[in-house]
Amino acid sequence: MPELPEVETTLRGISPHIENKCVTAIIVRQHKLRWPVPVKQLKEQFVGQTILDLKRRAKYLLLECESGTLIVHLGMSGRLRILTNAPPAQKHDHIDIEFSNNKILRYTDPRRFGAVLWMTENPEEHILLKNLGIEPLDKKFNGKYLLEKFKNKNIAVKTAVMDHHIVVGVGNIYAAESLFLAGIHPLAPAKSLTLFQLEKLSKAIKTILRQAIKQGGTTLKDFTQSDGKPGYFVNKLNVYGRGGKPCISCKSKLTSLKIGQRSTVYCDKCQCSPALEKPL
DNA sequence: CAGAATACCTGCGGGC
């Protein structure tokens, strides 16, 4: 799935094509996504509207119109593309949104874990958005913030950084990469980490996410940028998907295990256990 | 309450 960099890449890719453009039609071929697509409401309230602004909050894309906001989540396998001469819809091309400039925004999602919703009120108040934690690229996201949020958390730090009530947008790939960069063991209990380590971790998360955005995200299977090109950050992955292979830094064999049902790869040598780690 | 397990869905690769 798209994590934050993939969603950001999608936002930047589609914005220039549809900002200030009018929605002329919507075709919903499959309404059973994570939640039912509100087809009737979209036809009545979204069609005919102009996209005034496009935003991202966590991994949600927000297409704001005067009458409301289209909320899109890509789930695990969703993607959005801009098409000019739209080829016939394939099996998993669930939704087409047509614009006044003849461009089509096509939503494709084989696993259907994504969502397309409509919110007439302030989208930040949507039930799915209002309890989300802060944005990782916000300057308020730092070591001090994590120290406060982690103080009673006994769970593995990897699980904790993936908890969107704490910080949004960090999924399985970037959690593993950030912990490697910060030299922190993914199984370390969140509350055991020092301010120094959490400062390092928050910086590592920002660094990794910024790099990934620059590379157009990470393409493993489904994800493509809105123009159909893959994301190139996949070439920069140091640990994710590299279990058993040599650490790029110390050459020792990377360990692979499950943490909270999610596969996790780390280097035993470079990501030391918190009890052993000392500030540099 | 925190934390763990489960659920949603399709497709693919590996092992037999």
Place this chain on the structure above:
DNA sequence: TGCCCGCAGGTATTCT
């Protein structure tokens, strides 16, 4: 070649 299993970028909901 084909079947069965486990696995995949997420996260709300249900359980213990």
